[in-house]
Amino acid sequence: MIASIVLTLLAGGVPYYLLLERSGKFDSKTILLFSAFLLLCAVALTSVVPMRYEGLFATIALGSSLFSIYRAAKTTNFYKLGYHLIFINAPFFILFESFSAMYSLSLLVALLGLFIVARFYEQNYGSANYHHITGIMLATPYMGTFLTFYLITLSLYPPFPNALYFLSYMFKSTPDPLWYAVVIVVFFGNFYLAMRVMTETVFGKPNPNIHYVLMSVREKMTHAAVFALLFILGIYGVKEALL
Amino acid sequence: MEQLVLLIPAIPIAIAVILGVVTDKALIPKVSIILSSMIALLGLYGTFYVLTNDAPIEGFGGYIIYNELSSILVPYVAILGLVVRKYATKYMWDEAGYRRFFILLNFIFASIYLLVMSNNLIVLALAWQLLSIALYLLVSFNVGSNSAVKNARWTMGIHKGADLVFIFAVVLTYNTFGSADLGVLSKTWLAMSFHPADNPMIFVIGLLFLIAAMMKSAIMPFHIWLPYTSEAPTPVSAVMHAGVVNVGGILLNKLAYLLLLSPAVLNIAFVIGLVTAILASLIMLAVPDIKRSLGYSTVGQMGYMIMEVGLGAFSLAIYHLIVHGIFKATLFLESGALIKLARHDSNLPKRLSYEIFWEENLKSSGKKAFKYLALFAVLPIVLFVGVKMVLDDAFFEFNAAIVILAFGWLTGTQLFLSFFKASKSETIKVAVGLVSSFVIILFTYEFIGMALEHYLYGKDAELFYHAATQNVALFFSLFALTLITVIGWYFMYKQHVEEVPGMAKQTNSMRWKLYRFLSNEGYLFQLLNRLRRSGS
Numbered sequence: 001m002i003a004s005i006v007l008t009l010l011a012g013g014v015p016y017y018l019l020l021e022r023s024g025k026f027d028s029k030t031i032l033l034f035s036a037f038l039l040l041c042a043v044a045l046t047s048v049v050p051m052r053y054e055g056l057f058a059t060i061a062l063g064s065s066l067f068s069i070y071r072a073a074k075t076t077n078f079y080k081l082g083y084h085l086i087f088i089n090a091p092f093f094i095l096f097e098s099f100s101a102m103y104s105l106s107l108l109v110a111l112l113g114l115f116i117v118a119r120f121y122e123q124n125y126g127s128a129n130y131h132h133i134t135g136i137m138l139a140t141p142y143m144g145t146f147l148t149f150y151l152i153t154l155s156l157y158p159p160f161p162n163a164l165y166f167l168s169y170m171f172k173s174t175p176d177p178l179w180y181a182v183v184i185v186v187f188f189g190n191f192y193l194a195m196r197v198m199t200e201t202v203f204g205k206p207n208p209n210i211h212y213v214l215m216s217v218r219e220k221m222t223h224a225a226v227f228a229l230l231f232i233l234g235i236y237g238v239k240e241a242l243l
Numbered sequence: 244m245e246q247l248v249l250l251i252p253a254i255p256i257a258i259a260v261i262l263g264v265v266t267d268k269a270l271i272p273k274v275s276i277i278l279s280s281m282i283a284l285l286g287l288y289g290t291f292y293v294l295t296n297d298a299p300i301e302g303f304g305g306y307i308i309y310n311e312l313s314s315i316l317v318p319y320v321a322i323l324g325l326v327v328r329k330y331a332t333k334y335m336w337d338e339a340g341y342r343r344f345f346i347l348l349n350f351i352f353a354s355i356y357l358l359v360m361s362n363n364l365i366v367l368a369l370a371w372q373l374l375s376i377a378l379y380l381l382v383s384f385n386v387g388s389n390s391a392v393k394n395a396r397w398t399m400g401i402h403k404g405a406d407l408v409f410i411f412a413v414v415l416t417y418n419t420f421g422s423a424d425l426g427v428l429s430k431t432w433l434a435m436s437f438h439p440a441d442n443p444m445i446f447v448i449g450l451l452f453l454i455a456a457m458m459k460s461a462i463m464p465f466h467i468w469l470p471y472t473s474e475a476p477t478p479v480s481a482v483m484h485a486g487v488v489n490v491g492g493i494l495l496n497k498l499a500y501l502l503l504l505s506p507a508v509l510n511i512a513f514v515i516g517l518v519t520a521i522l523a524s525l526i527m528l529a530v531p532d533i534k535r536s537l538g539y540s541t542v543g544q545m546g547y548m549i550m551e552v553g554l555g556a557f558s559l560a561i562y563h564l565i566v567h568g569i570f571k572a573t574l575f576l577e578s579g580a581l582i583k584l585a586r587h588d589s590n591l592p593k594r595l596s597y598e599i600f601w602e603e604n605l606k607s608s609g610k611k612a613f614k615y616l617a618l619f620a621v622l623p624i625v626l627f628v629g630v631k632m633v634l635d636d637a638f639f640e641f642n643a644a645i646v647i648l649a650f651g652w653l654t655g656t657q658l659f660l661s662f663f664k665a666s667k668s669e670t671i672k673v674a675v676g677l678v679s680s681f682v683i684i685l686f687t688y689e690f691i692g693m694a695l696e697h698y699l700y701g702k703d704a705e706l707f708y709h710a711a712t713q714n715v716a717l718f719f720s721l722f723a724l725t726l727i728t729v730i731g732w733y734f735m736y737k738q739h740v741e742e743v744p745g746m747a748k749q750t751n752s753m754r755w756k757l758y759r760f761l762s763n764e765g766y767l768f769q770l771l772n773r774l775r776r777s778g779s
Contacts, residue, residue: 135386135387137340137386138339138340138386138387141340141343148380152376157372157373157375157376158369158372158373159369159373163372164369167365167368167369167410170410170414171365171413171414171417171423174418175411175414175415175418180411183407184407187403187407188403188407191403195396195399199392199396202386203383203386203387203392204386204387204389204392205387238369241365241369242304242306242363242365242366
């Protein structure tokens with residue numbers, strides 16, 4: 001029971017980001033890093049402490065997930081989007097117990113990519129806010145490509161690992177009403193947000209009032225490394241889904 | 244050697260990776276065409292192998308298979324892919340994102356090959372989703388256009404729904420039957436069909452797969468994505484109308500033995516297919532936009548394809564989707580050249596058909612055409628039905644015969660009117676032309692359809708017809724009876740109304756309302772837009 005409460009908190013089953021936001025002491029970047037760190041702790045903990053699925057905590061996490069989708073739909077900041085996505089996926093972590101560790105790891109890697117994009121925006125466009133910075137694919141194709149990769153990963157499409165682990169755990173479990181609710185919310189929640197961001201960033205005409213900055217070789221290499229990580233996780237994901 | 248055929252789904256991905264590093268723009272289409280012709284050759288070799296050895300090629304732990312269905316569809320998709328790539332070489336040259344286009348094109352073909360060649364429901368689920376994302380990126384290729392991106396979102400929403408329904412169906416199948424291997428499952432389903440058990444879960448699974456297929460194949464009410472995606476580049480439209488929409492039919496063919504256990508699902512498919520075919524064809528005639536009209540034409544054809552599945556004519560659906568695919572791809576790919584020619588000559592299409600069917604002969608009466616048509620259309624049908632019944636009574640299936648006849652008639656007429664410009668005044672020539680095309684289509688369809696059926700399902704084909712016939716015969720009778728009654732009532736009412744002064748105007752207003760309803764596509768989009776606006 002205690003382990004379940006701890007894990008629910010660590011994995012983002014409770015929207016503690018509300019308190020952090022209201023305190024005014026933490027910026028969105030810190031909240032994202034903090035939430036990601038706690039999720040990583042949860043992943044590590046599940047490998048040590050045997051966990052049992054508790055319907056109550058999964059239901060609480062589902063409520064938190066729905067609320068986070070609502071909040072995420074209103075933000076245009078990559079950092080905020082990042083931590084909202086952690087909370088949106090929390091019920092999946094709780095429902096599928098320790099099986100979902102790899103899913104959470106993949107989520108963290110995809111968020112790492114998004115974090116690097118956010119930092120790029122912060123350095124070159126003044127903040128991690130992507131509002132009005134449209135037409136990335138036409139203006140800066142490399143950034144457009146990498147951002148598309150991350151958003152497709154987050155919207156749960158194969159061959160990227162999140163989708164593969166998501167499918168894999170679904171095949172290994174027995175459906176019940178809560179299972180259906182969690183799967184539908186996570187499946188469409190991630191998709192809805194990723195597509196929304198894609199429409200507002202990757203697509204559209206380049207904004208003539210903005211000086212678009214091309215990525216340096218070093219930045220491209222960093223993204224290539226994240227992509228390679230996703231690729232490796234994807235190979236494991238295929239194995240996991242098929243065997 | 245034959246195991247190389249199983250690499251077909253991986254080859255387009257390899258091409259995409261190579262294209263990513265090619266620096267010379269002129270090399271991009273060349274590399275793409277040369278390497279994808281390898282797929283066509285491998286596909287043809289695979290088909291030769293399956294035909295001569297009478298055995299499928301299986302590999303990768305049984306996840307991938309090159310069987311009878313693949314041996315028909317893979318060469319078709321590969322040749323279509325080659326034509327589209329060749330066409331896109333010049334067509335897309337000045338577009339921003341030339342390389343991106345060819346990379347995405349390879350991804351969509353990879354997902355179609357994987358879908359066709361998968362022998363496992365999980366692999367099928369992966370291919371199913373890969374297709375969605377590849378389609379989304381292609382439909383929104385023109386990233387600078389707001390409407391293209393908006394329509395791509397519509398498309399993606401429907402396809403994501405199809406993905407989820409499909410995954411649920413796979414999960415339930417795995418939990419119910421304990422396997423995801425299609426070979427094992429097909430054998431289990433066939434064995435179960437001889438000892439039918441009343442298991443509602445099988446109905447649910449069948450229905451979920453049907454809904455997923457309907458969503459991907461743009462069957463009503465999930466059709467809204469297809470007519471509005473014509474803003475995508477022409478080669479993408481050709482791939483969409485000739486390849487992507489067919490995946491619903493391919494899926495249902497892969498799961499044919501499951502549907503054997505749930506005749507109710509077949510009946511539902513028949514009804515929905517029928518409604519889609521009729522409504523989409525009516526809307527196609529009424530919408531003012533030529534691109535949307537083409538979109539609705541495809542929706543109607545897909546309705547017809549699902550209807551064939553609902554009648555148990557699974558192999559016929561495959562034949563239909565290939566023929567329709569070739570026809571529609573030709574229409575899309577030829578449109579540019581035709582527009583160019585029409586700019587110089589307003590009498591297009593002219594050529595041979597112009598001399599034969601369009602030379603005005605004002606002395607002839609247009610009304611005669613109907614008499615000739617009736618005479619020449621009824622005779623071959625009566626002959627065909629009679630010969631079929633006398634020669635092979637056991638093989639004659641009522642439902643299948645209806646679908647063949649109707650399809651023969653529709654396709655023949657469509658084929659004739661698409662290629663020839665016909666004048667009402669040339670009654671005999673037009674009637675003979677129509678009937679000839681009908682007879683050609685009918686016998687080609689009969690010959691190839693039956694050969695395909697034998698090749699794909701052998702003796703099992705009859706089981707599908709029997710399963711589909713169980714309830715459809717009664718339903719069809721009731722439907723036909725209702726239709727006759729309604730039409731009878733309508734004519735009686737019309738006769739009566741015409742005699743009463745002042746009522747004729749009301750009839751016209753009804754007709755006008757119907758036209759408005761159809762040309763506004765059933766007000767579905769207005770409703771959805773209003774809902775979206777109120778939501779935001």
